[in-house]
Amino acid sequence: MTDRLPHEKGFHVSWDQLHRDARALAWRLQGEGPDEGGWRAVVAITRGGMAPAMIVARELDIRMVDTISVKSYNHQTQSEPKVIKSPDMDVVGDGTGVLIIDDLVDTGKTLEVVRKHMPKAHIATVYAKPMGRPQVNTFITEVSQDTWIFFPWDMALQYVEPYRGKD
Numbered sequence: 001m002t003d004r005l006p007h008e009k010g011f012h013v014s015w016d017q018l019h020r021d022a023r024a025l026a027w028r029l030q031g032e033g034p035d036e037g038g039w040r041a042v043v044a045i046t047r048g049g050m051a052p053a054m055i056v057a058r059e060l061d062i063r064m065v066d067t068i069s070v071k072s073y074n075h076q077t078q079s080e081p082k083v084i085k086s087p088d089m090d091v092v093g094d095g096t097g098v099l100i101i102d103d104l105v106d107t108g109k110t111l112e113v114v115r116k117h118m119p120k121a122h123i124a125t126v127y128a129k130p131m132g133r134p135q136v137n138t139f140i141t142e143v144s145q146d147t148w149i150f151f152p153w154d155m156a157l158q159y160v161e162p163y164r165g166k167d
């Protein structure tokens with residue numbers, strides 16, 4: 001069990017920003033497939049990879065979409081990652097022509113486990129921290145290791161006090 005608190009900084013991502021960044025990822029991945037037919041399938045790492053995977057699959061017109069479920073974090077505390085649901089191995093095989101999508105790579109432990117399942121797959125994340133970068137083939141934005149990324153599905157709009165009158 002690794003206690004990851006405290007993170008010095010927060011990087012807050014809105015739905016708009018996520019949509020833009022996931023589309024940028026799709027743009028970078030187009031034409032990078034193993035042959036002219038493009039990518040055979042997308043595998044989303046649940047749960048955080050599902051929204052970016054949907055956007056990438058839409059942009060690249062990939063209809064074959066599956067999931068792999070890896071459980072490791074409970075809030076900001078990490079334990080050993082475990083695969084609790086595998087994709088259809090008849091479809092993904094050794095991963096050739098398959099795009100694996102996640103929202104971010106942090107320590108890289110989740111992707112280490114996923115790569116063992118599909119060693120020839122191309123792994124892409126929207127965001128990356130330095131420790132996990134070697135595990136990723138393609139990503140869009142890097143943030144520092146001491147930054148916690150807050151995703152739109154974990155946030156809600158709320159009232160904030162005006163600066164004046166705070167103390």
Ligand SMILES: O=P(O)(O)OC[C@H]1O[C@H](OP(=O)(O)OP(=O)(O)O)[C@H](O)[C@@H]1O
Nearest residue numbers: 046047048072073105106107108109110
């Ligand atoms: O590189 P790592 O240090 O392994 O961390 C990255 C993983 O952690 C988060 O998932 P989480 O396990 O919190 O599950 P979730 O996607 O269901 O929120 C995130 O979505 C990545 O999948």
Ligand SMILES: O=c1[nH]c(=O)c2nc[nH]c2[nH]1
Nearest residue numbers: 073106147148149150151
């Ligand atoms: O929402 C999240 N933000 C992060 O920075 C992070 N790192 C691992 N898992 C994470 N989940």
Ligand SMILES: [Mg+2]
Nearest residue numbers: 046047048049
């Ligand atoms: Mg995840």
